[in-house]
Amino acid sequence: MLEINNFSNEILQDISFKLDIDENLIVLGQNGAGKSTLAKVLCNLLSNPNVKLFDKNISSFDENTRTHLINYIPPKLEIFDEYITVFEYLEICAIGEIKKENIEEIITLLKLEHVKNRYCATLSSGEQQLLLLSSALIHNAKITIFDELTANLDISRIKEVFDIFKSCKLEQKIIITHNLDLAYNLKYKILFLEEGRVKFFGSSEDFFTSKNLSEFYNDSIKFVDNHLVINL
């Protein structure tokens, strides 16, 4: 369960919403709307007194408890040491002890066996995003925030990621994305940000109406066979 009340800073203005324990969320909005900033606020990378996790203020948790509750996956893999391998990275990403088999399992699940012993810095941007997803599965926090995880993935990989999101691998997810078709088919709750303000917060059915799409996306998007496509 996650709650934020009246949060404002240079980018965001008066953000409040509440997610119940079984609800997932999609965050939509244009570039610069404040999506990533919101994500960093929710996971306390930008420290604040406005976020509550499971009815307790986020800054009141000790580091160890907080890390079990919430995790944030950035859009790009950032890694200082150029000689850390994929396997080592995943080992480091586990909080507490983890068995080598469990890491192997997740590597197999995401079909990353062929890069297992490569240095993370040498992976393609798509492979790096899959690695980030693996790290989220290994960390396995109660709430995981994904920031544009699918931006660099090829079509078949997006399908795999979609299936993982749909499965029960992670408890509660908050997904920031520009992929409207993915957002539409996940059927999660929708939060739409515009210039740092919440423009829409509600169910998927309520959001994906022709009226809303033309209002929020200026007719650049349309329904075709129950999918959303760009209106080129």
Add this chain to the structure above:
Amino acid sequence: MKKLLYLFGFLIISLSPFLGDTSLNYKEIFEPSSSTYTIFWDLRVPRIVLGFFVGSILSLSGLIFQTIFKNALITPYTLGIASGTTLFTAISIVFFPSLILAISGVAGSFFTIIILYLISQKINRSSIVISTNSILLIGIALSFFYSSGLMLIFFMSDLQENYSIVRFTLGSLDVVGFSSSLIVLFVAMILYFTVTFYKDKIKLLLISNDTALLKGLNVNRLNLTLLIVISLAVGISISFVGPIGFVGLVIPHIIKIIYKQSAHKLIFPVFFYGGVFLVFSDLIARNLNTASSLPIGVVTSFIGAPFFVYLLIRRSSKGK
């Protein structure tokens, strides 16, 4: 390859006390009354112990500093610790000649850390991670401030004092007896065990500060602990041997290139070869046929500076 390198390292260390401008009469090494005994046990062996552990402190400190600041070109001196120690030593040479230099040196490094810490606390109250960049900039500003201070001391000193300060800044491993070598050995051990104690946490720093925070690490506290231990260790070493340059920059990079492993696996090799490098540089400094041995700082920088340039070129050609 790696075992051979270790062997080579040991060879340099164990041969080093036998080579020097005075040739030894090897039969007399264990005869306390002979001059060979004095040269070997009171001059050369302590010098090599001192050189080895100063080298290993500087080199391991370089590796950890580069990790804390996420910048491959940082040295233990970048934060102004070396210039702080030098300034304080110069002040005590000119104004308090009776004071033991090591004490003023340590005071210099400690003073620098406290200033850095207080200023960085003031700057970054809102952000959860004290921005390492602002610490870096303050450190560089401090270095300039200290350098001007040193100029002032030069201006105020007489010829004799002037000469002593210059000799200090050149760096020298000249020691008599074991006392300073043992202090540096002790400091090096503290540093080594502190770093290995925090190894699992340092692993997280090797990825990014954000990741480390999300995995539940108190990044500020770890950074601060490591900064204090390293700065004191470096400050103490400098106060004994002067600001010897480039070891802290060059050795971690050479070891990374040879081992191709992430830094948390390189703690021992970096520590060991840092020591070997300084002993080797000193061996060269002592055995070139000059009137007296060359200042050690000159030799390390002659090897270090070209390598530094090479690294820069290599990095840019990789497009990083």
